[in-house]
Amino acid sequence: MTYPLPLAALLMTATLSGAPQAWASCHNRPGTPDHLTIDTVSPNAIGWSWRNATGKKIEEPLMWFDIYIRDGNNRPIGRDMTGTGPFHVSYNLRTSLNEPGFAPATRYCFSMRARTQGGTQGCVSGNVSNIACATTPPAGASTIRLTPAAASPSPITISAAGQPGNTIIISGHGFLPGAPVGVRVTDNTLPFVLITTIGGQPIRADAGGGLNVTFHGLCKAPGTLFFSAEDGRHVPSNVDHTGTLWSNTVTITCT
Secondary structure (H helix, E strand, O other): OOOOHHHHHHHHHHHHOOOOOOOOOOOOOOOOOEEEEEEEEEOOEEEEEEEOOOOOOOOOOEEEEEEEEEEOOOOEOOOOEEEEEEEEOOOOOEEEEEEEOOOOOOEEEEEEEEEOOOOOOOOEOOOOOOOEEEEOOOOOOOOEEOOOOOOOOOOOEEEEEEEOOOEEEEEEEOOOOOOEOEEEEEOOOOOOEEEOEEOOEEOEOOOOOOEEEEEEOOOOOOEEEEEEEEEEEEOOOOOOOOOEEEOOOEEEEEO
16 A cells, blocks of 8 residues: 555655755765774674764664774774675664674774765765774683673553544553654555654653654555654664664554
8 A cells, every 4th residue: 555645745744854864975974973982802802882973763774884993002903994884873872893803912992984885985974983992801711891781671562542533642651751752654665754743842751651642644545554663762783673672563544
């Protein structure tokens, strides 16, 4: 089923007004990754992560990265990576990478830029990230975690109820109290859209982490709409490939 243009226009207008473009040109470069940290070290591998300063919530975009690896004296070691990826990124959330092939008991330093295409293609962020350094442990040592492991967040649960007059109520619990909430809507043919405001006001969870939001006029033709929601929390990619904690998916049948 394909919705007529008015539905797509309605949702995109509600969501995209003032939003940044997902794909940067050289006149609009991707944001510089920041808060780069070394998370784990073993004798032959290093894991690090960074906060993304680029990313669009309508579609989890793909981003590539230039990664600069230096020794403890800031000298190149022939391990730089240009346009490595792709990675699914979301603005303000973290992405992680674990790289093998390092020497034991050796100090290494990392920095990076974002890139809009793989290899040497596309455009890079205007600045280099901060530098993060760590020393690998001696041969035979166990992996050492340098930053606390993130606890798995509690699930978000939502439900949907159709009401007369083309009205849909989305309710739920498990959100961060008072957090901005995005409600994802798709009919499985359109790229999904994320509604973050109603009437110019942001959608937010209440003080208890609950959600109750009413939409009008979303059904434009017979078929099924699919809804899920998020509050911006990050999860490991093995939990969700988007790196974002999403609720369950619920449906409404439009007649």
